[in-house]
Amino acid sequence: MLSGTPRREFLGLLGIAAVAVSCGTATADKGGTKKLKYQGWAGQVTLPELAQDLGHLGDVKLDWVGNTISGPQDIQSAATGQTDFGGAFNGAVVKLIAAKAPIKAVIGYYGSDKDAYNGFFVRQDSAIRSARDLIGKKVGMNTLGAHSEAMLDIYLRKHGLSEAESKKVERVVVPPVNTEQSLHKNQIDVAVLGDILREKALENGGVRPLFTDTQLLGDFTAGSYVFTERFIRQNPDTVRTFVTGVAQTIEWSRTTPPEKVIERMTAIVKERRRNEDSAALKYWKSFGVAETGGRLADRQFSLWTDWLAERGQIEKGQVKPADTYTNDFNGYRKKGSHSS
Template sequence: MPATSTRTTTSRRQFLALLGISAAAVSCGTATASSGGGAQLKKLKYQGAVGAVTLPELAADLGYLGDVTLDWVGNTISGPQDIQSAATGQTHFGGAFNGAVVKLAAGKAPIKAVISYYGSDQYSYGGYYVLEDSPIRSARDLIGKKVGMNTLGAHYQALLDIYLSRGGLSKADAAKVEALVIPPVNTEQALRQKQIEVGVLSGVLRDKALATGGIRPLFTDYQLLGAFSAGSYVMTQRFIKENPDTVRTFVTGVAKAIEWSRVTPREEVIARMTAIVKKRGRNEDTTTLQYWHSYGVAEAGGRIGDKEFQLWLDWLGERGEIKKGQLKAADLYTNEFSGYRKGA
């Protein structure tokens, strides 16, 4: 899920277990791959997020999905859980951090990423924050310190590892930096009470903490890597094969929604999102939508490139969580179904 505060707070062991599903498990799903008789499925089961508007939801409201409709089956705060649901047939698509997609594919799940849906840019990013008077100024200052983040083995631990490596720390020294799971809603408090020395904050939680004052960024993922797409929507290869027109409509519609959100005044996007949340009648708080800045997708129309996966393939290989050379970036995604063309 997007890097605002929507990922799970599971432990690293739970995270790895969640992604350790086999290809056999994929055949046990409950959602049908197609409607039978050669007809393609037009209603897509999916999971949403409380008080937020996902790109497919925005695309549907804008009329970009044509005859394809969305069937909401519940909400999730976990990207790994969301793509597992898609892989096992509980839903028809799911989204997560690209490193989690790599892990799922390494577990022999026959999935394919079809479009990027969140990332980091100058408006939407995750930051590693310290107290204003903290002596921590560099990667080396983190040795022996505690860093709080929403989950281990995922996006924010990957960025921390990259920061430490670029800061010149050996593997032995980097191992002395303690990454801890802290629920996003508790991170600011844990930082201010000095239970941790560094806290990862993003989205509304970051903006509120900065408005209060007394903290400063050590670094952000945008400063570290520049603008980059960090997560993708995935579907099973079987679903793609049996429903190519539906997939094309979905991917193209989401791509158009990405670009609509880029070129439309922010106030208008927020107003549209607020109306969508109110219209669905789930008694959700819409105040956090006022802090929306962008989806952070780097490429036009959410098109995916090798670089979106190679960084995490290298990282997971270095950690020994996948075999080096086990997967090729180009085999993990396809842009075949995007009908969006820049400038169209």
């Protein structure tokens, strides 16, 4: 979808957007639906899942329809009505909106900070020490056209590689659970590892970071949950309950000891009985959302509108950051706060 993604995937986005425009999402029940179809992640607990378990979603219920390993795929499913909401890297949200999909970001759900960041790791004995050393090497990541590829491109550009040189750095899709193993087996030269999988790899040893996304951009909210505009019009109360509940859960995770959050998430995985391993949850530290309650701002999208325009993926000015999101449904407020 973004730089390095085959042209057919971009054309596929146009088709997805056309379907979304013509069909939208499923028609809401009278008074608005209270059930939200969604995709999860194997062995992980998403913020909405945690919010539901904590009782923060009120009478709104989640309806799991399967798992995904790709943010872009997740929001495509939301755009076409296969699910009611999805979450992805903000650059992927911009790209889908540029392809005329009528979606709107409503809350940030993941990001990078000192506890939750994506690192580009090499083997401890690797000769790779700089951006230029990556020419001709393989970088393993969970999906193309999303957060990891964007960070790689920014890193290469920041360290002076030309577009032609950057294209010689091979991006390889590797399932997240296999990325560390692929690095140690020399199947890839660099492994992109985040959060739980990063902590597990560091504990196992034998790897070192070449760079991290926080070294490039500081603390930032990287991805958002989206609904279609039609779904929002038909179900405003449900969207408000969902967004505010997720916001409340973000703040709950900040003020609750990590071991208690892990204990809660582990129980959720065991209780849902999806034949998955919850062992890696012990490495969780943070969701990494930078703003209070996951509120969104232009800066979270302008970086990607500019970046995509520079690479010819969208036209300059085609997508205005302020048009990609809304905070209208986020009712979370800090105690004693009267700010909007």
